[in-house]
Structures are given as structure tokens and as C-alpha cells.
Amino acid sequence: MVSSVSDPSDVKTTMNITITESSHRFTKAGYCANQIVPDAIWGARVYAGDDLCGGDPYLHGVRFHGVMNRIKDRGPLSPQERQYLPHLGALRDELRHRGVSYITPEVTLNAGAGATRRCDLLLKGGLSPTGICEVKCVTNLPDQVRIADFLQLELYARLHANEHPATRIWGCVAYVSIKAKAIRIFAFREVVGRRFGAYNQ
Numbered sequence: 432m433v434s435s436v437s438d439p440s441d442v443k444t445t446m447n448i449t450i451t452e453s454s455h456r457f458t459k460a461g462y463c464a465n466q467i468v469p470d471a472i473w474g475a476r477v478y479a480g481d482d483l484c485g486g487d488p489y490l491h492g493v494r495f496h497g498v499m500n501r502i503k504d505r506g507p508l509s510p511q512e513r514q515y516l517p518h519l520g521a522l523r524d525e526l527r528h529r530g531v532s533y534i535t536p537e538v539t540l541n542a543g544a545g546a547t548r549r550c551d552l553l554l555k556g557g558l559s560p561t562g563i564c565e566v567k568c569v570t571n572l573p574d575q576v577r578i579a580d581f582l583q584l585e586l587y588a589r590l591h592a593n594e595h596p597a598t599r600i601w602g603c604v605a606y607v608s609i610k611a612k613a614i615r616i617f618a619f620r621e622v623v624g625r626r627f628g629a630y631n632q
């Protein structure tokens with residue numbers, strides 16, 4: 432009805448919604464509304480030399496993920512792989528410090544219809560008995576978890592939950608900055624079904 436559009440109370444309602452969403456979109460800190468607030472942020476320095484600092488972050492990412500997977504086997508590490516051991520050690524120590532008792536790299540998850548995905552690290556212990564860690568190599572450590580990274584973590588947690596329905600899965604996105612020689616971990620008590628910021632609370 433046309434008359435309802437000009438009803439002042441309707442206009443007010445519409446405006447309230449608009450203002451609420453946009454005012455949540457940017458806070459003083461410059462975060463956006465659909466940020467995903469972690470339960471904990473953990474950080475650690477990496478005690479490494481400067482040899483790797485200037486390299487290509489993408490290449491660092493590929494190599495670092497490769498070294499993570501070398502946790503599994505008994506073969507000797509190459510000199511290049513050894514360069515990433517301080518970073519791997521810092522990540523491992525920090526997870527251990529937070530209660531993780533066992534770390535398994537590159538665990539295959541069943542995605543249905545013959546498809547699979549592989550998570551970076553499957554964790555025993557921490558914020559709940561089972562956890563998943565997604566590792567990202569970045570140039571600069573972010574102030575909040577990147578949404579795409581969280582969604583990747585959530586996908587893995589969902590796939591794992593499909594096979595282990597009774598398990599509550601915690602998760603984290605671990606950012607590794609080779610350049611800054613630091614790691615920052617955004618940890619979430621629950622991953623599956625977690626809601627985004629202001630929109631869906």
C-alpha cells in the first residue's frame with residue numbers, strides 16, 4: 432500500500448536498520464562489521480636470521496607448508512627446509528603452550544562424492560579435545576582474521592564434524608610472517624555454525 436510507505440513509523444524503522452548496519456560496518460579501529468571475533472589471539476616471535484625476510488611470500492607459503500608436512504616422515508630435511516624450522520618451531524611451541532598435545536599435518540577430510548580436502552593441521556587438545564589449524568603465510572600479520580581464511584577453517588571443521596558428529600571442534604587460523612619474524616593465531620572455541628559480526632547474531 433502506498434500509504435504505508437509514507438507512514439513515518441515505517442520510514443523510521445527502515446532508517447534504524449540502515450543506520451545500525453552501517454554504523455557497525457566501521458568502528459573506531461577501522462574493523463568492518465562482518466569481522467569474526469576470536470575467543471583468543473595468541474602471538475609469538477620467531478627467532479630466526481634475516482636470510483628469508485625479503486623473499487616472495489607466496490613461495491614462503493608453499494615451502495612452509497611443505498616443511499609442516501615433513502613432520503610426518505623420517506627423511507632428512509634439506510638446507511632450504513631447515514631455514515623454516517624456527518617458524519615451524521614457534522608455531523608448534525605456541526600451540527603446545529595452549530594445550531595442544533598432538534599435531535598431525537595434512538589430514539585428508541572426506542568432502543563427499545569422492546572429493547577430499549586436506550587441512551593443514553589436525554590438533555589434539557587446546558580449547559577442546561579436537562582442533563583444526565589453518566596456516567597462512569603473510570607479509571604483514573593481520574589485526575583480525577581474514578574472512579576467507581575463517582571460511583576455509585570452517586569448511587574443514589564441517590567436513591571433520593561430518594565424520595565425527597559428536598566432536599566439538601575448535602579451530603584457529605595461524606598467520607606466519609616470515610618478514611616480521613612473528614606469528615599470530617586467531618583461536619575460536621567453536622568453528623562450525625559460528626555467526627558473523629553484527630548481521631546474524
Ligand SMILES: [Mn+2]
Pocket residue numbers: 496551565566567
Ligand atoms: Mn594453509
